[in-house]
Amino acid sequence: MAKLLSGKEVSERIKEELRGDVSELKKQGIFPGLAVIIVGDDPASRVYVNNKKKACEQLGIYSEEYALSGDTKEDELIRLIENLNKDEAISAILVQLPLPKHIDEKRIIEAINPKKDVDAFHPVNVGRIMTGGYDFVPCTPAGIMELIKESGISPNGKECVVVGRSNIVGKPMAMLLLHENGTVTICHSRTKNLAEKTKNADILVVAVGKPKFVTADMVKEGAVVIDVGINRTEDKKLVGDVDFEGVKDVASAITPVPGGVGPMTIAMLMKNTVKAAAINKTKSK
Ligand code: GUN
Numbered sequence: 001m002a003k004l005l006s007g008k009e010v011s012e013r014i015k016e017e018l019r020g021d022v023s024e025l026k027k028q029g030i031f032p033g034l035a036v037i038i039v040g041d042d043p044a045s046r047v048y049v050n051n052k053k054k055a056c057e058q059l060g061i062y063s064e065e066y067a068l069s070g071d072t073k074e075d076e077l078i079r080l081i082e083n084l085n086k087d088e089a090i091s092a093i094l095v096q097l098p099l100p101k102h103i104d105e106k107r108i109i110e111a112i113n114p115k116k117d118v119d120a121f122h123p124v125n126v127g128r129i130m131t132g133g134y135d136f137v138p139c140t141p142a143g144i145m146e147l148i149k150e151s152g153i154s155p156n157g158k159e160c161v162v163v164g165r166s167n168i169v170g171k172p173m174a175m176l177l178l179h180e181n182g183t184v185t186i187c188h189s190r191t192k193n194l195a196e197k198t199k200n201a202d203i204l205v206v207a208v209g210k211p212k213f214v215t216a217d218m219v220k221e222g223a224v225v226i227d228v229g230i231n232r233t234e235d236k237k238l239v240g241d242v243d244f245e246g247v248k249d250v251a252s253a254i255t256p257v258p259g260g261v262g263p264m265t266i267a268m269l270m271k272n273t274v275k276a277a278a279i280n281k282t283k284s285k
Helices: 007-027 043-059 074-086 105-111 123-131 139-151 170-179 194-198 261-280
Strands: 033-039 062-068 092-095 159-163 183-187 203-206 224-227
Touching: 007 043, 007 139, 007 261, 033 043, 033 074, 033 261, 043 062, 043 261, 062 074, 074 092, 074 105, 092 261, 123 170, 139 170, 139 224, 139 261, 159 170, 159 194, 170 183, 170 203, 183 194
Parallel strands: 033 062, 033 092, 159 183, 159 203, 203 224
Antiparallel strands: none
């Protein structure tokens, strides 16, 4: 049985450290504050936003939520972001994705002040992830790097395979592994002979959104397997993109779903929020 990479445990450790950092900042007159914007009533987004707010409370970070109706106009959302950009008590702005179809996601992301963009979705921050020297690391890939560290296997010189090429996970994930000297392959829905590629991986990151997509026969003996998927089965159970039961006997380390990558994403969001407070010298509300 593979080592279980418990994001739940690692994230608690990281949050404990951050709680200390928040107290230190407050002594210096710097008060971290996160604004979360959610548009519409997507149930999964609601759960994520609630978890983000809960983490802020745990750490003594001020947070405000803007829950806007699904028919909110794009310009109204832009005006809200512009006000939050100017607000000296707000260190960090997060717009929960996906947005309703009538809103241009790209325009919204580009309206956020890059210094408050704790998701690291703004093109300025995306660019810095390509070139190095970045302030904010995108939360899910950053959390995955912590879990890989936990496995005891360094990406240095290893075959790293990322399945999925989204802007939120796949692409930044590949860059972070590359910064750590991994040899990186990005696979996606048009990749031919996928199993051949995944079977080559010492470190395999799967973010495709398809339940139990990666099976034991696609995994190399001793690989570190990171499952980013959160899928709900017909009987309402949460399952990842990896067939955990089969793969756990082949891998040397594996993340569970739930309790793997999910809690790490939130811990990294908190880390970026604390960093944003220090950068912006955020004032008390
Ligand atoms: N939707 C799914 N993942 C994320 C994330 O990391 N940040 C935001 N803002 N929206 C998301």
